[in-house]
Amino acid sequence: MYKHVLIPTDGSPLSEMAIRHGMALAKALGAKVTVLTTSLPFRSFALDPVMVTESPARYEQECEVWAEKALGTARTEAGTAGVSCETLHVTQAQPYQAIIETAQKRACDLICMASHGRKGISAFVLGSETYKVLTHSKIPVLVCRLGQERDQP
Amino acid sequence: MTKLFTIGDETTHLIGDAQCPECLEDYPELCPCGGLIHAASGEEDKGGTEWPTTRCDQCGRSEEELD
Numbered sequence: 475m476y477k478h479v480l481i482p483t484d485g486s487p488l489s490e491m492a493i494r495h496g497m498a499l500a501k502a503l504g505a506k507v508t509v510l511t512t513s514l515p516f517r518s519f520a521l522d523p524v525m526v527t528e529s530p531a532r533y534e535q536e537c538e539v540w541a542e543k544a545l546g547t548a549r550t551e552a553g554t555a556g557v558s559c560e561t562l563h564v565t566q567a568q569p570y571q572a573i574i575e576t577a578q579k580r581a582c583d584l585i586c587m588a589s590h591g592r593k594g595i596s597a598f599v600l601g602s603e604t605y606k607v608l609t610h611s612k613i614p615v616l617v618c619r620l621g622q623e624r625d626q627p
Numbered sequence: 628m629t630k631l632f633t634i635g636d637e638t639t640h641l642i643g644d645a646q647c648p649e650c651l652e653d654y655p656e657l658c659p660c661g662g663l664i665h666a667a668s669g670e671e672d673k674g675g676t677e678w679p680t681t682r683c684d685q686c687g688r689s690e691e692e693l694d
Binding site for chain 1: 634652653654665668674676677678679690691694
């Protein structure tokens with residue numbers, strides 16, 4: 475049914491759960507996986523303390539290191555599951571747009587993502603990026619919730 | 628004087644305030660009409676997750692209605 479699953483990650487524990495879930499699903503379906511992580515572009519006037527204190531070059535370097543860590547986790551999970559996996563790091567101001575555009579460009583037919591990201595893991599309200607992907611994506615979206623993993627066999 | 632408007636049960640969102648303190652994280656957002664889309668917690672699904680509800684403070688459209 476699904477041949478190519480896109481799994482966005484922000485490196486949070488819940489994202490890692492979505493990666494494991496997406497890999498297991500891909501394995502069961504014989505699908506390939508693309509794992510995407512996004513960084514915000516550097517802005518001089520920003521609330522993020524990393525952007526305030528760093529130079530653009532330093533900020534990009536930090537983002538690369540951070541992305542490599544998040545994507546490395548995904549590659550390890552893919553290897554364990556025996557799933558064909560590509561990883562991608564893009565910089566865009568609106569992460570949900572990067573997710574949808576990547577899914578379209580790479581002909582993904584399913585997006586598998588966590589209900590919350592780093593900013594809202596304790597919140598009861600659906601994470602804003604997940605909500606925006608659900609709202610704007612024409613590609614089916616599978617949302618992994620907090621607590622879902624322990625319910626799985 | 629700042630005017631308030633209502634999303635769901637909340638009547639405390641500030642019209643035209645890009646830093647509206649009542650909005651969920653990452654909101655308000657710019658609406659194509661030039662207004663601001665505010666967000667509040669909305670209905671809870673069976674899994675216990677509340678879905679945001681959104682509305683523009685100018686045209687009244689939700690984010691879903693913009694597509």
